[in-house]
Amino acid sequence: MSGHTELQTGQQVGERYAASLMNTFGPPKLTLVRGEGAHVWDADGKEYVDLLGGIAVNALGHAHPALVAAVTDQLSTLGHISNFFTSVPQVELAEKLVALVGAGPGKVFLANSGAEANEAAFKMTRRTGRTHVVVAEGGFHGRTMGALALTSKAAYREPFEPLPGDVTFVPYGDVDALREAVTETTAAILLEPIQGEAGVVMAPAGYLRAARALADESGALLWLDEVQTGMGRTGDWFAHAGHVVPDILTLAKGLGGGYPIGAVVGLGRAADLLEPGNHGTTFGGSPVACAAALAVIRTIEEDGLLEHVRRAGERLREGLAADARVTEVRGEGLLIGLDLVSETAAAVVEAAQRAGFIVNMPTPSRIRLAPPLVLTDADIESFLTAWPTILDEAGT
Incomplete structure (x- = not known):
């Protein structure tokens, strides 16, 4: 070496x-x-x-041999191609993620990290024509300026203000506070099913369902950040499984098993919010990253x-x-x-x-x-x- x-x-x-x-x-x-x-x-x-x-x-x-083999084989075959083109691993991964969510038709945007996935999702909420986002205190959604605007911790936020605005923070798990904050101008409700960075704080029973109902009543999107909780971490593919169906789901961390990758899954009307020219990425969705993610998913299933x-x-x-x-x-x-x-x-x-x-x-x-x-x-x-x-x- x-x-x-x-x-x-x-x-x-x-x-x-x-x-x-x-x-x-x-x-x-x-x-x-x-x-x-x-x-x-x-x-x-x-x-x-x-x-x-x-x-x-x-x-x-x-x-892990499966991950090493997948990355090695793909890199020796086709590495980076840019998003002017596609590859079979990219399409297979998108199809697989939508199938794992199991909530009907959806589409995927592939990025490089959780923060980038959340940035893309944040831009998706703006495409609704609304700008207001309601977010739980204690959550963590990334360090980029957009993702940071959605993170309540003052020590993270204050050195970089002003940040993108029209964000309301409410206590995690408090349905009444959520109900008071969500209006007909709200674009999205953003929650983690389990708050990881806060020290593994669990959502109270019925909280996610209440958030889903409020989103439906107000016409807002329900956006679940499962960057930390997704991809088998909780013993299910996703921590929201069996509780609710989100409109937007963001993933990263365990998805690539160590190879950088992030994903946004848009379901229903959220699947088509981003159009050509609205967003982009140089490295997102590369054949190698997608091959890594497919190897992780396959190994979780087979083992x-x-x-x-x-x-x-x-x-x-x-x-x-x-x-x-x-x-x-x-x-x-x-x-x-x-x-x-x-x-x-x-x-x-x-x-x-x-x-x-x-x-x-x-x-x-x-x-x-x-x-x-x-x-x-x-x-x-x-x-x-x-x-x-x-x-x-x-x-x-």
């Missing part, structure tokens, strides 16, 4: 990182050099169980991963909740959030890392897990065995 002898230790790489990359993320916690399944290794040779999965991205873990995710998630939640220092465990499938009895989440992340586990801290008292869908029973048991000691060392 070119330059491999120069990248000798994590500390050395960290120093080079600080000198050459913009400080948008702070110092990296680790320098990772290799992955296999739900395990990764750092530059110093230490092995970790990856319980974050690239923040719900690495659906098939690391170096029975949805059932595995449901069972594995139940075991993890049960084991984590057994410790009295955990006051609540939430989630579906392998998207799990928990509350600690004290604000020691940062120390828990560090203690877990020392013990060989990668977890995430969305707030000072919350831990989030979003491991690969291929997480093994042995990985689960090793983590649950170490969990009490991790809490001990963190002073929880």
Whole structure:
């Protein structure tokens, strides 16, 4: 590997990182050099169980043979072609996504990320002739200027204001607040079925159905952001399954299993809102990205991963909740959030890392897990065995 002898230790790489990359993320916690399944290794040779999965991205873990083969084969056949043309993987993926949603006719716009998918969806709402969007507080929809306008957190928004306007934020899960905010001028209601970045916050029973009813009454679109919750993460293809049918569905993260791709699925009247010249992308829908996504979907189907995710998630939640220092465990499938009895989440992340586990801290008292869908029973048991000691060392 070119330059491999120069990248000798994590500390050395960290120093080079600080000198050459913009400080948008702070110092990296680790320098990772290799992955296999739900395990990764750092530059110093230490092995970790990856319980974050690239923040719900690495659906098939690391170096999955099906994903490697699909990307390699496609790249060796046809890589980038621009959107003056199409490819068979692009059409097959669009057809497959509409079929997985299972809500009748629909059409797909393919992008490169969740933020880009949400940007496209935001523009779709403007094509209704209305401009008002109602969004839940605590949601996260991306860092680009349009997506940021739909994200309520002041620390994200304020340094970049003014942002695109006519957005109303309401408390997540509050049907009365939603009803008060939605009017006949509302273009769309934007919700996550489960709020991931907030620490895996669940929608109350009936909330999505109430949002669907309000959208129908007002003539607004119901837009569900499943960038984090979609593609098998919750044990179903989509977290909204069995609850409602959206007009717009945005996807990314696990869709490509680590290869960058995002998608907007427009259903019913939303399918035809974007016309030639309204939007575009250079890399979106490339044959390689689409081949990667098709490989992810095919592997989830053939390996029975949805059932595995449901069972594995139940075991993890049960084991984590057994410790009295955990006051609540939430989630579906392998998207799990928990509350600690004290604000020691940062120390828990560090203690877990020392013990060989990668977890995430969305707030000072919350831990989030979003491991690969291929997480093994042995990985689960090793983590649950170490969990009490991790809490001990963190002073929880």
